[in-house]
Amino acid sequence: MAGETLVAPELVDLEVVSVWCRQVAARLMPARRAASAVADLADLPLRRFSHRPLLHRIWQLRHTVTPYDAAYIALAEAFQVVLVTADARLSRASGVHCEIAAIGGR
Incomplete structure (x- = not known):
């Protein structure tokens, strides 16, 4: 998919963050790692609609x-x-x- 423009509904961010919240709550993911992942998600070159x-x-x-x-x-x-x-x-x-x-x- 290199060179392709990725598109997704705006709700993609909420769905992904929701998964990370559950993982942090279940102690499957450190909160610091999730916070870093949220920052990366915001910077993802993804056209949201x-x-x-x-x-x-x-x-x-x-x-x-x-x-x-x-x-x-x-x-x-x-x-x-x-x-x-x-x-x-x-x-x-x-x-x-x-x-x-x-x-x-x-």
């Missing part, structure tokens, strides 16, 4: 995936790009109009 223009499509996908996952799908559809995910379940979602590429993960 509002989910508001995608709400209609997010609603259409309600029977297939969560609204959070639907935001990623709707954005990939809008930009006509491949959605890259480590979520095997999401990679098998039906009714989507974009290619979904699964990478190692859950």
Whole structure:
């Protein structure tokens, strides 16, 4: 993906920070490391887009995936790009109009 522009819904930051908060609370990640990771996340060269223009499509996908996952799908559809995910379940979602590429993960 070198040289590619990465895009994601704005909620990506909240989802990632939420995971780190849970890891710190469970003592799986030191708070200092999480704080550093938050700073790195803010600097990540990622174009973040509002989910508001995608709400209609997010609603259409309600029977297939969560609204959070639907935001990623709707954005990939809008930009006509491949959605890259480590979520095997999401990679098998039906009714989507974009290619979904699964990478190692859950």
